[in-house]
Amino acid sequence: MREESRPRRSSVPSRLHRLRRGDRTELWTEAVGSLPPVYGERWKEVGGLLCRSFDPSRSKLAAAIAHDWSGDLPRIGERWLYLGAASGTTASHVADLVGPSGRVYAVEKSLRPFARLYQLSERWPNLLPVLADARTPEDYADLVPPVEGLYADIAQPDQIEIVRRNAALYLRAEGRPVLIALKTASIGRNRPPAAFLALAEKALDPVVELESSVRLDPFHRAHYFVGGRVRRTLFPAEAGSPVSSTPARRPGARRR
Numbered sequence: 001m002r003e004e005s006r007p008r009r010s011s012v013p014s015r016l017h018r019l020r021r022g023d024r025t026e027l028w029t030e031a032v033g034s035l036p037p038v039y040g041e042r043w044k045e046v047g048g049l050l051c052r053s054f055d056p057s058r059s060k061l062a063a064a065i066a067h068d069w070s071g072d073l074p075r076i077g078e079r080w081l082y083l084g085a086a087s088g089t090t091a092s093h094v095a096d097l098v099g100p101s102g103r104v105y106a107v108e109k110s111l112r113p114f115a116r117l118y119q120l121s122e123r124w125p126n127l128l129p130v131l132a133d134a135r136t137p138e139d140y141a142d143l144v145p146p147v148e149g150l151y152a153d154i155a156q157p158d159q160i161e162i163v164r165r166n167a168a169l170y171l172r173a174e175g176r177p178v179l180i181a182l183k184t185a186s187i188g189r190n191r192p193p194a195a196f197l198a199l200a201e202k203a204l205d206p207v208v209e210l211e212s213s214v215r216l217d218p219f220h221r222a223h224y225f226v227g228g229r230v231r232r233t234l235f236p237a238e239a240g241s242p243v244s245s246t247p248a249r250r251p252g253a254r255r256r
């Protein structure tokens, strides 16, 4: 018999809900935005809350949660910088997790997905699209304030270096989380995926206190979810800081 539970409540309030369906657990996020669906996901009312299915085969973050990722997740009220937002599939769920009082600054450099992300942001009020190249993070310092977390899914060979530079500029404080969806094929194909994971972890370890990485198969082949909390060593010794601690110039401003 199929059974469905009400949203689970834990001591830390969360907008992520795990629903038991027979022997499976489904993930749902409480929607901040409005219909229609963003990418074909299901919507339904769960315990009086309007929720969206969070599918591990469509989102690497959902796949990591399905694989019991033990690290931090975006929490209610936080500001997150999201690198490689594409048209907003996962970014919209991160926006759901931080809720209406949080913000997701969603960086995407390709015009076509950005156009869809921009449209989505019109009905997802806490999702703020930024058209920019994440390789030059100083370019969006007037749009993005210091944030409480960094999510990266940019599938580039130099993704770890891009993450390091963005984290140093925008995270600002030891202990804040960095989450990376690592596509090993973007780094190379001349070694097994686990060897590229080891290289990525080695590059991150001096500046991030790493959680156990999780492999995202079978949902995403040869992808890993990597991350942890930034160490003090990420930040240069001198106190000078290139990002203002005041709010961004105009919340929701778009880079042109």
Ligand code: SAM
Binding pocket: 058, 059, 060, 083, 084, 085, 086, 087, 088, 089, 090, 091, 107, 108, 109, 110, 113, 132, 133, 134, 135, 153, 154, 155, 156
């Ligand atoms: N995170 C998305 C999701 O789960 O819905 C999928 C992201 S897709 C794998 C990678 C995205 O990163 C592409 O849309 C690509 O254009 C973008 N990207 C790649 N290099 C980038 C860069 N240097 N700056 C910003 N975006 C970049």
